[in-house]
Amino acid sequence: MNAQTDQQLLQDYAGSHSEPAFAELVRRHIDLVYSAALRMVCDSHQAEDVTQGVFVALAQNARQLTHHPVLSGWLHRTTQNLAANAVRANVRRQTREREALAMNELLSAEPDTNWENIAPHLDAALGELSEPDRDAVLLRYFERKSAHEMAQTLGISDEAAQKRVNRAVERLREFFAKRGVTVGASGLIVVISANAVQAAPMGLALTISAAALASATLSTSTAIAVTTKTIAMTTLQKIIATATVAILAGAGIYEAHQAFQLREQIQTLQEQQAPLVEQIQALQRERDEGKNRLAGLLEDISRWESNPNQTELLKLRGEVTRLKAAENRKVNDPAEAAAKSWADRVTRLKQRLEQTPGAKIPEFKYLTDANWLDAASEPLVSDEDYRRAFARLRSVGENQMIISMHKALGEYMKQNGGQFPTDLSQLKSHFETLPDDEMLQRYTIVPASQIPNMKMGGDWLITVKNPVDEEFDSLWAMGPKGFGSSTYKGMSDAKVLDPVLKAFAAANNGQEPKDSSELLPYLTTPEQQVVFKKLEQKKTGAAR
Incomplete structure (x- = not known):
């Protein structure tokens, strides 16, 4: 039962009224729903009532939701609606003075990444997001899915999913800033991850399952047939997009003016990350100072063991106990624990890089502390985890180089009648800041046909000569009309x-296939058949 997806459990319940399936759905999502309700109604009993109402609604609407990709998004919106109704119904019993006082205190407090400041506005902020952005935030930081799991659930590439989450976090931060709560993006992530989902009261899941099932049994008007259909795509590019998801998922064409916007976004992210970096460094200093003080006190105790002056010895032991208790409180604080864990991962990542010199590229000179924090946002356990993190760092560095080089390319073509350079050394005089020769030598000019899934205008592209890790590295390319990234595997499959x-x-007078199945008779080699089958399986998985 635990291995089934939310959609499979909903189908079991909608088709056969399986009580175990519904109970499993309640178990999975009750903490999220109860926590959101509690934040909105600020009363544990009312939060339980709202939570029960949400799962009653889920039971009554199970059939309509069987194809909903992110159930937690629907649950959160329903929680918002029911909680708002509950608040309106009890508004006369709530004291406006207390609400006004809380707001005044919030606005007068120093800006800080404080859960007490964030919590009253969190659900309203989530409500302002678009549905795709809200689903991404809920999956990543409320359900604590990994970036890869989130991307699979949303049916998009890892890179696109990460961009969607970053965009959503920035919009949340702007929402809080308008209400006097200043917080950096990384600080907001740490606080939400540590505090947003609290355990629901014991026994509430069992009570709600029974009540919701009973309510759904009495309701006969909510079963609605859901009809799905496949929309045929008519262009060759759309056929490739549906039949070969992995080929084009990472391909994006950015116009030249977007390079400027990207630089602004990177600068903003760096400014947001700075407070978190300082906080982590301060925590590390406090930890080291605490350890040094403990060590010194233990030495003093050893010297005083043979001293008859037991009063002084007891004082020292009391001080040691106090320091240990203070250290334990820090360890048990979720936000501090999360920040320390994150900082430790960055340290381990840098240590592993020193032990793996082949993973370095000259573009690492562009990396900021924020980039290192982002690369270490996932657990670092296996060799594959470290390879993914190194690839993410390389992608950031190469992206910075591509942005700089694309501007130089535009200046060169402007001064040379639209001609594409024949050698990258011709671009040197057009860089705002000239890159190292070692860095420039990593790139080369290739025919555009060599990378068929990257359309950047013109017959030539500039790309990286040789990837460090072909399995995980991004494939960057740029042309006269823009730049973007894909994967080396996607390029190989496209070829x-x-x-x-x-x-x-050729066999159909230049017509394009309306469905990928029409390509089957033209698969003439085992390699083509294997690639096509794999991509069809991925397409089917994404559709689910």
Whole structure:
């Protein structure tokens, strides 16, 4: 039962009224719903009533929700609606003075990453997000999914999912700033992850399951047939997008003016990360100072063991006990524990990089503390975890180099009648800041046909010569009309299937297939058949 997805459990309940399936749904999501309700109604008993109402609504609408991709998003919106109704119904019994006082205290307090300041506005802020952004935040920081799991659930690439989360966090931060709560993006992430979902009261899940099932049994008007249909795509590019999700998922064409916007976003992120970096460094200093004081006191105790003056000895022991208790309180604080864990991962990542010199590239000179924090945001346990983190750092560094080089390319072509350079050394005089030769030598000029899933205008592209880790590295490329990234695996698959698409077009008077199944007769090699089957399986998984 635990291995089933939310959609499978909903289908079991909608089809056969499976009580175990519904109970499992309640168990999975009750903490999220109860925590949101408690933040909104500020009363544990009312929060329990709202939580029960949400799961009653889930039971009554199970059939309509069987194809909903992110159930937690629907649950949160329903919680908001029911909680708002509860607050309106009890508004006369609530004291406006207390609410006004709380707001005044919030606005007069020093800006800080404080859960007491964040909590009253969190759900209203989530309500302001678009549905895709809200779903991404709930999956990443409320359900604590990894970045890869979040991307799979949303049916998009890891890179696109991370961009969606970053965009949503920035909008949350802006929402809080308008209400006098100043917080950096990383600080907001740490606080939400540590505090947003609290355990619901014991026994509430069992009570709600029974009440919701009983209510759903009495309701006969809520079962609605859901009809799904597949929308056929008519262009060759759309066929590739549906039949080869992995090929084009990472491909994006950015116009030249977006490079400037990206630089602004990076600068903003660096400014937001600075307070968190300082906080982590301060915590590390406090920890080291505390350890040094403990060590000194233990030495003093050893010297005084043989001294008849037991009063002084007792004082020293009392001081040691006090310091240990203070240290334990810090360890048990969720926010501080999360920040320390994050800082430790950054340290371990840097140590592993020193032990793996082949993973370094010259573009690492562009990395900021914020970039290191982002690369260490996931657990670092296996070798694959470290490879993914190194690849993320390389992608950031290469992205900075591509942004700088794209501007130089534009200046060169402007001064040379739109001609593409034949050698990258021709761009040197057009860089705002000239990169090292070692860095420039990592890039090369290739025919655009060599990377068929990257359309940047023109017949030539500039790209990285050789990836460090082909399995995880981003494939960056730029042309006259923009730049973007894909994957080396996506490029390889595109090359394998390119003859298949050309053969179909030749046999059908240049027409494009309306469905990927029409390509089956043109798969002439085992390699083409393997790639096509794999991509069809990925397409089916994304549709679910």
